[in-house]
Amino acid sequence: MSEVDLLYTDVEDDLRVTVRDLLAGRCDPAAVTAMYDGDRSVVGDLWSTLAADLGLAGLLVPEERGGHGASAREAAAVLEELGQAVAPVPFLTSAVIATSALVGSDAALLTELAAGERTAALVVPWSTPPDGVLPAVALSDGRLTGTVTSVAGAVEADVLLVLDGDGGALHAVPVSAATVTAVSSLDMSRQLADVTFEGAAGQVVVADAEAAVRRGLDLGAALLSSEQLGVARWCLTTTIAYLKDRRQFGRVVGGFQALKHRLADLYTEVESAAAAARYAAATAANGDPDAVVAAAVAQSYCSDVAVHAAEEAVQLHGGIGMTWEHPAHLYLKRAKADEVALGTPGRHRARLANLVDLPA
Structure with a gap:
């Protein structure tokens, strides 16, 4: 097995910053919350900008078909940022899963997807x-x-x-x-x-098409862990910032030892999730034989970490974390929904056991 570099490249860092800046100005948490009342107006313009203007819809499409010929590593960087903003866009479903199922075919649809002219599921x-x-x-x-x-x-x-x-x-x-x-x-x-x-x-x-469909689902599962990493990172960062400001009994809440221990444990989990997600993306990008094993590891672990981080965010924000106006509930819902997406953690652990020949 070849050596895998988990560090972000300059291209990946630049891509992350570009997506983050766009989402900061175009994906307000209040607009995402409004979707629960049936207002989906934020989706169209946001996806059009990401897909066509930034060209992210064609990230995984070969250059000769009108795409950018990028790899799973770049797509993972995008998904981390989308996860940190719980962005309501079909990047994972269209630009990753559906597109990957079509890569290798001569369908004209692939070129239209790359240009952001069509969206597929x-x-x-x-x-x-x-x-x-x-x-x-x-x-x-x-x-x-x-x-x-x-x-x-x-x-x-x-x-x-x-x-x-x-x-x-x-x-x-x-x-x-x-x-x-x-x-x-x-x-x-x-x-x-x-x-x-x-x-x-x-x-x-x-x-x-069975092999093509499974290829799309495999890549989708591997890169879903990057979205879950983004969710977990937002929860950890936001909770730490809140506990540094919140005061109780004349002291900063973040100074209580019991909370320090919980945050330290959560930090360790999130960093471990980062390693698992990055490895899954890197092996998928390189066509490494270990890619399927890496995807199963990342999904089984990152799913649990994202849910734990979101639950801690809601609880450690106290009363405000339970309110509709605070975005913590958006991350808890995304984390819980992602937990069963493309296979539950238990299903991926069972698959992993078969892949590495663990005895029953």
């Missing part, structure tokens, strides 16, 4: 692990019929990638040809939807 339940059972809809006379529930990214997509149950081909179906029913979700900044096809016509974009 892979029609699988958001809880589907990379090695899980893939849903397939019925194919008859070239038309698709069936329903797939709890799909992430479908609300924002204008093209749906669906696997048929006949020959296992991947079809690109315009969202206008399907029924997308948004459902109430724990994390409304990544709202799920049920997708129904009733004799929908689509274009075959990948003929033998």
Whole structure:
């Protein structure tokens, strides 16, 4: 196994700063909170700026297809910043998972995705692990019929990638040809939807698609850990800043030894999560044989850390952490939703056991 560098490159650092600056001015927590009342107005302009103006939609697309030919490392840097802002954009679902499933095909859709002209969603339940059972809809006379529930990214997509149950081909179906029913979700900044096809016509974009779909899910699981790292870092940093200012009984709350111990433990967890997420991204970028193992490790660990960090943020902020106006609840909801996304931590630990031949 070759040596893997976990340090950020200058390009990655510059990309992080660019995305962070944009989100600071365009992704106010109040606007994300408003999504729970049905106001999704923040999504369109924010995603358009990230996808087209900054060109992030084409980050993983080869240059000859109109993209930037970047790697999973750069995508991971973006996802860290998106996680720190709980940004309600379909970068992970469209620019990572759906796009990765199409890389290697000659579909014109890939070029349109790279340019930010289209947004795609892979029609699988958001809880589907990379090695899980893939849903397939019925194919008859070239038309698709069936329903797939709890799909992430479908609300924002204008093209749906669906696997048929006949020959296992991947079809690109315009969202206008399907029924997308948004459902109430724990994390409304990544709202799920049920997708129904009733004799929908689509274009075959990948003929033998199972390997392509699993490739997209594998990369999605690996890079989801970077988003979870971003969530955990925001929770830790914000909580430390609050405890440095909050006073009780005439003392700064952060000076109490019991709280210092909790924060020290949380800091250690977050730094360990950073190492796991960075390793998963680096091995995915290099095509390392250890990439699947690294993704399972990162997902099983970073999921738990993000939830723990968010729970500590809510509790250690005291009464204000329980309010609707404070953004802590947004991070707790994202962390809990991410915990079951693309496979639960337990599912990834079971997969890891098989990968490294641990006895039952």
